[in-house]
Amino acid sequence: MKKNSYHFRKTLSVLSGLVFLFFLLSLSLGPSDLTIFDFWSLGETKKNDTTWLIFFEIRLPRAILGLAVGMSLGLAGAALQGYLRNPLAEPGIIGVSTSASLFTVIIFYSGLSAGFALLMPFAGILGATSAVLILQSLAGRNASALTVVLAGVAISSFSGALISLALNFSANPFATYEIVFWLLGSVADRGLDQVAIALPFMAVGWALLLWSGNPLDALTLGEEEAASLGYKLSRVRAQLVFGTAVAVGSATSIAGTIGFVGLVVPHLLRPFVGNRPKLLLSASALGGAALVLAADIAVRLLPFKQELKLGVITALIGAPFFLLLIIKHRRSVL
Amino acid sequence: MSFWRSIRVGIISIAYLLIQSGPILALDTKPKRFISINLCTDQLLLDLASKEQILALSHMIGDSNSSPYSERVKGIPLIQGTVEEILTLDPDLVFASNHSNPITINLLRRLGIKVQTIPSVKDLSQIETNIDTVANAIGQTTRANQVKAAIRTLLKKYKRKEKLYRPVAATIWANNISAGKGTLQHSIIAFLGFKNLSEKLNVTGLYSLPLEVLIEKKPNLLLVSHYKNAPSLSNAIFSHPALKKAFGSETILKIPDKIWLCGTPASYKALELIGEGWRERQR
Numbered sequence: 001m002k003k004n005s006y007h008f009r010k011t012l013s014v015l016s017g018l019v020f021l022f023f024l025l026s027l028s029l030g031p032s033d034l035t036i037f038d039f040w041s042l043g044e045t046k047k048n049d050t051t052w053l054i055f056f057e058i059r060l061p062r063a064i065l066g067l068a069v070g071m072s073l074g075l076a077g078a079a080l081q082g083y084l085r086n087p088l089a090e091p092g093i094i095g096v097s098t099s100a101s102l103f104t105v106i107i108f109y110s111g112l113s114a115g116f117a118l119l120m121p122f123a124g125i126l127g128a129t130s131a132v133l134i135l136q137s138l139a140g141r142n143a144s145a146l147t148v149v150l151a152g153v154a155i156s157s158f159s160g161a162l163i164s165l166a167l168n169f170s171a172n173p174f175a176t177y178e179i180v181f182w183l184l185g186s187v188a189d190r191g192l193d194q195v196a197i198a199l200p201f202m203a204v205g206w207a208l209l210l211w212s213g214n215p216l217d218a219l220t221l222g223e224e225e226a227a228s229l230g231y232k233l234s235r236v237r238a239q240l241v242f243g244t245a246v247a248v249g250s251a252t253s254i255a256g257t258i259g260f261v262g263l264v265v266p267h268l269l270r271p272f273v274g275n276r277p278k279l280l281l282s283a284s285a286l287g288g289a290a291l292v293l294a295a296d297i298a299v300r301l302l303p304f305k306q307e308l309k310l311g312v313i314t315a316l317i318g319a320p321f322f323l324l325l326i327i328k329h330r331r332s333v334l
Numbered sequence: 335m336s337f338w339r340s341i342r343v344g345i346i347s348i349a350y351l352l353i354q355s356g357p358i359l360a361l362d363t364k365p366k367r368f369i370s371i372n373l374c375t376d377q378l379l380l381d382l383a384s385k386e387q388i389l390a391l392s393h394m395i396g397d398s399n400s401s402p403y404s405e406r407v408k409g410i411p412l413i414q415g416t417v418e419e420i421l422t423l424d425p426d427l428v429f430a431s432n433h434s435n436p437i438t439i440n441l442l443r444r445l446g447i448k449v450q451t452i453p454s455v456k457d458l459s460q461i462e463t464n465i466d467t468v469a470n471a472i473g474q475t476t477r478a479n480q481v482k483a484a485i486r487t488l489l490k491k492y493k494r495k496e497k498l499y500r501p502v503a504a505t506i507w508a509n510n511i512s513a514g515k516g517t518l519q520h521s522i523i524a525f526l527g528f529k530n531l532s533e534k535l536n537v538t539g540l541y542s543l544p545l546e547v548l549i550e551k552k553p554n555l556l557l558v559s560h561y562k563n564a565p566s567l568s569n570a571i572f573s574h575p576a577l578k579k580a581f582g583s584e585t586i587l588k589i590p591d592k593i594w595l596c597g598t599p600a601s602y603k604a605l606e607l608i609g610e611g612w613r614e615r616q617r
Contacts, residue, residue: 031544050580054546057576111565171399174508174568181567189510189545191575305542 008279011272015286019067022293026063027055029300061195065187066296067289068195068202069255072247074288075281077262079209082216082277083240086145087267087329088322091248092259094148095155096131100245100252101182102159102166103127109170117194121201124253128245131155136241145329184311185256187296198254205247206285212239213278220277258311260318261288267325291317367426368472371415371438373400374596375429375452378468380406381599382477389423399561402592402600417441427471455597458521458605461485464597481599488602492609494527501554501612504531504543507591508559508568512543518597519557522605526612528555545571549580555612556581560588587611 028036032054039055073091080089091097100123107113107123138151163182167175215236218226227233252258265287266280273279295313302308367389370376376395379388380403390411398404413419417438420428425447430439432451442449450471452464462482469478503523505513513519514532516539523530531553532541548556558572571577587608594604 030546032546032550050550050552053549053576053580057579058546108565114565170566171564172566174566178567189570189574193575
């Protein structure tokens with residue numbers, strides 16, 4: 001136990017360092033040649049200075065968003081894996097993200113959110129909640145890992161098709177092409193105003209999920225044992241479902257579907273925290289932030305005319321990992 | 335070659351010539367009823383042809399977001415531009431863009447329907463060439479001359495005399511697309527005496543202009559799309575707080591996409607808007 005907590009602290013400090021480093025790097029990268037040093041040397045000059053605008057209004061929201069979305073996805077992945085006791089659970093794979101995208105797409109392209117921007121995260125949260133609830137009813141309690149993944153694939157591809165349908169209804173000629181954003185995600189060119197709308201919701205989601213650490217630990221012993229330790233299972237379940245939905249739903253409503261983060265991060269970090277779900281939660285939050293920030297740095301460095309979407313990078317890392325996991329767990333999964 | 339064989343070849347050749355020259359021998363050779371299947375040729379037809387000459391136009395011309403003439407098409411059938419629709423209407427000549435679907439155009443030609451393709455415009459001067467091409471094909475040269483005379487008066491009015499100072503202008507459209515050298519939009523702002531931001535960035539054609547670069551380079555005049563349209567992420571740049579803070583209303587000029595999407599007589603409205611807008615801002 002003591003050894004574990006030592007490892008845990010070391011892991012957390014390494015991860016925090018990475019997040020800090022990537023955050024600064026993210027602020028330093030952009031089409032104009034300004035770096036973080038230009039910003040420092042700026043001092044207390046006027047607020048409409050070009051350098052200030054580029055850093056504060058363009059790069060800062062992007063970096064904050066990368067960090068916050070990564071945290072949401074990492075946390076949700078760790079929580080879902082613990083709660084469903086399923087190594088393959090992840091907001092992207094089980095259709096939570098795509099469903100959040102779908103609801104946001106409907107609200108955004110119908111013009112409803114034009115007058116009331118708060119509707120965007122609300123729609124995302126509603127979409128995510130319904131996906132988790134549908135998944136539970138489809139797969140049933142104590143479902144096998146495979147059933148959960150299959151039900152998730154069904155939700156995910158159905159939502160994807162409906163997104164395409166909704167975009168086709170739009171009168172805007174550009175809308176159809178934006179399916180790429182909603183299915184692969186990006187944090188580019190978002191304004192601080194949009195970040196300010198989604199961030200509080202994500203924070204609520206993080207709080208709910210981080211708070212569920214102790215019951216998750218208890219759940220590793222089995223449901224009855226957890227109940228005998230004094231945890232109300234229905235409350236724990238509600239807290240986890242809602243926490244995931246709020247974190248992932250609001251993140252997706254502003255950054256689109258970014259897959260595999262919630263799958264890769266908890267698996268990579270589990271050995272460092274001694275297989276304890278409670279410790280894994282905070283580690284995965286930081287790990288997710290680091291991964292998404294790094295992916296967002298990668299899309300800016302790759303020499304393509306049109307910037308790659310974030311989901312492309314995370315899938316390139318995540319999909320082979322997913323296959324490896326399937327091979328590793330083949331016996332228990334199939 | 336035997337005698338009879340050469341006679342036979344002769345007869346066949348004469349018959350062939352007669353069949354081929356049939357239309358030439360007819361009294362009225364100018365085709366009379368026209369279809370256009372492209373937004374830009376739609377506009378040229380509306381400007382040059384009389385209403386009775388137009389059989390059908392493309393559906394795009396009725397869309398107030400893409401077409402400057404959406405009000406003028408009442409009573410004219412609007413079609414998707416499929417071969418089937420065109421065959422049923424039996425036109426004498428079909429106008430298309432050189433970017434129109436080649437499969438449609440080839441099939442139309444194989445079925446014996448005349449198709450005239452009009453090149454898309456990359457420079458102001460090409461507009462007058464296209465006006466002439468269409469006017470000749472439909473027999474409306476007088477009207478074309480009137481249109482061209484109006485254009486020349488306008489050009490004279492906005493031709494910039496001062497050569498030393500060239501303010502920098504940039505266009506910004508949906509998805510951060512901007513127009514550089516080799517586009518109609520570039521030639522319009524260059525004609526008005528501006529230096530296009532693209533020249534400073536060393537890019538040509540349509541290019542992607544990141545918000546950061548736009549703010550850093552700060553052009554003197556920013557021509558933004560004006561789209562009254564359904565919401566879309568592609569328009570996010572126009573409401574980005576950074577854009578609003580970097581450029582005041584004295585720098586931003588809204589130009590509806592539809593008036594200079596095509597190079598037609600309607601495009602001179604853009605020239606007028608920018609010329610007038612800049613004069614106002616200099617006062």
